[in-house]
Amino acid sequence: MQTHSLQSLRDRFAPTQRMPIVFLGHGSPMHAITEGPFSHAWATLGQGLPRPNAILVVSAHWMTHGTTLVDVSALPRTIHDFNGFPDALYAEQYPAQGQPELAREVVSLLASHRAEEDDTWGLDHGAWAVLKYLYPEADVPVFQVSIDMAQGLAHQLEIGQALSELRDRGVLILGSGNIVHNLRRLSFDGNPEAFALEFDDLVTGRLIERDFDTLANRGKLGSLLSEAHPSVDHYLPALTIAGASDQRDDLLFMTDSIDLGSISMRSFIFHPM
Numbered sequence: 092m093q094t095h096s097l098q099s100l101r102d103r104f105a106p107t108q109r110m111p112i113v114f115l116g117h118g119s120p121m122h123a124i125t126e127g128p129f130s131h132a133w134a135t136l137g138q139g140l141p142r143p144n145a146i147l148v149v150s151a152h153w154m155t156h157g158t159t160l161v162d163v164s165a166l167p168r169t170i171h172d173f174n175g176f177p178d179a180l181y182a183e184q185y186p187a188q189g190q191p192e193l194a195r196e197v198v199s200l201l202a203s204h205r206a207e208e209d210d211t212w213g214l215d216h217g218a219w220a221v222l223k224y225l226y227p228e229a230d231v232p233v234f235q236v237s238i239d240m241a242q243g244l245a246h247q248l249e250i251g252q253a254l255s256e257l258r259d260r261g262v263l264i265l266g267s268g269n270i271v272h273n274l275r276r277l278s279f280d281g282n283p284e285a286f287a288l289e290f291d292d293l294v295t296g297r298l299i300e301r302d303f304d305t306l307a308n309r310g311k312l313g314s315l316l317s318e319a320h321p322s323v324d325h326y327l328p329a330l331t332i333a334g335a336s337d338q339r340d341d342l343l344f345m346t347d348s349i350d351l352g353s354i355s356m357r358s359f360i361f362h363p364m
Contacts, residue, residue, distance in 0.1 A: 109339075110143060110258045111362035114266040114332040115221045116346060117151075118354050120173050123220035124180055129356055130224055132346045136360075137225035144261035145190045146226075146233045147197065147254065149332075150217030151268035151325040153237040159201055159250065160209040160237040163194040167234065168213035185219035190232035193262070197236065201253055204239070204246070212237075217267040217328075231263075238327045244307040247327045251334020264335050266328030270294050271319040271355035278352030290319035291347075291355045294329070298359060299342065303333045319355075329359075336361035 115133065122129050152172055153160070169184045198206045214222070218235060236254075239246060254264055271287045278284070293315065297306050305311045307330055320326045336342075340361035347357045 108259060109363045110141060110261060110263050111360050112258065112264045112266075112332050112335045112340075113140075113358070113360050114268070114329050115358045116269045116354075116356040117217055117221050117267045118269060118350050118356050120176055120180055120216050120220055123183055123216065123223060124177070128348075129346055132358070133221050133224035134227075136345065137227070140225065140263065143231055143263035145193055146222070146231055146263045146265055147257065148214070148218040148222075148233060148235045148265045148267060149238060149250075149328045150215050150235060151238070151272075151328055152215040152217040153212060153235055154240045154324050155237040156241045157205065157239065158237075159204050159206045159239050160212070161194050161198045161201070161206055162189065162210065162212045162235045163191045163198075163208045164189045164210045164213065164234075165191050169219055170213050170215040172215045183219070183223070185214055185223055185229050187214070187222070187226075187229040187231065187233045189234050191234075193232075194234045197254070197257075200256075201236075201250065204250060204253065209237075218265075221265075221267055238324060238331075240324065244309060244323065244327070244330060247330040248303055248307050248334035251331040251336075254331070255335040255337070258335065264332065266332040268325035268328040269355050270326070270329060270357045271349065271353060272325035273319060273321055273353040275321060276353040280352070282352060283349035284353050286315060286318040287349045287353050287355060290315050291349065291357055295344065295347075295357065298333065301338075303330070306330060306333060332359070332361065339363055
């Protein structure tokens, strides 16, 4: 297993029939309107990625219970699913088209995971806040798939495995969440919490070793998981992306820092070697 620097991204992502898969640590919604290292890294990533036929997003911010919903809308709305932020953030729009035909195929693909169609969601900020940097023209069709919070961690690995065949059809599978996400422990002094560093290191090591079973095992993760994630919604999209990878993939990490003390901005990409 190798990892590579972001600077070599364009060379590593030479045209291929098999698409890479991406997990982005999206952090605060303010990154959508603030220039900084994270937005710069996302823009650089977008310049290096192969152009997809469509984008499937699994975001931490579309949670369902007992089913997996797939957005089949033709024109997904931009959802401002946050409160107390500047007016400029609520003015943001990401007018990408949906991909209803493919989305309905995904419902069939995930039939064993109680998948159903939905046309009421759209694109939440876990999707559009990073897509605006990856594909700023909003000219690639996009649709979301929800995370079923009623299931165990391993369920999301299975979702990723089921979706992986889409990689050979020009579909970019994008997970958006955070490796560590504990809003109760935010700090503004610039010092990362010890638990945040520890869990970020643990996940990084298990990804490198392809030990996804540990990443989906609450018993093995222990109390550290609860510290890093009082709710696992931001963790589950990372498992989706891990599940969609295979031994043909190389691994790249980027934006590997802790923001506001308890939010890991680490992102990773599995891509064909």
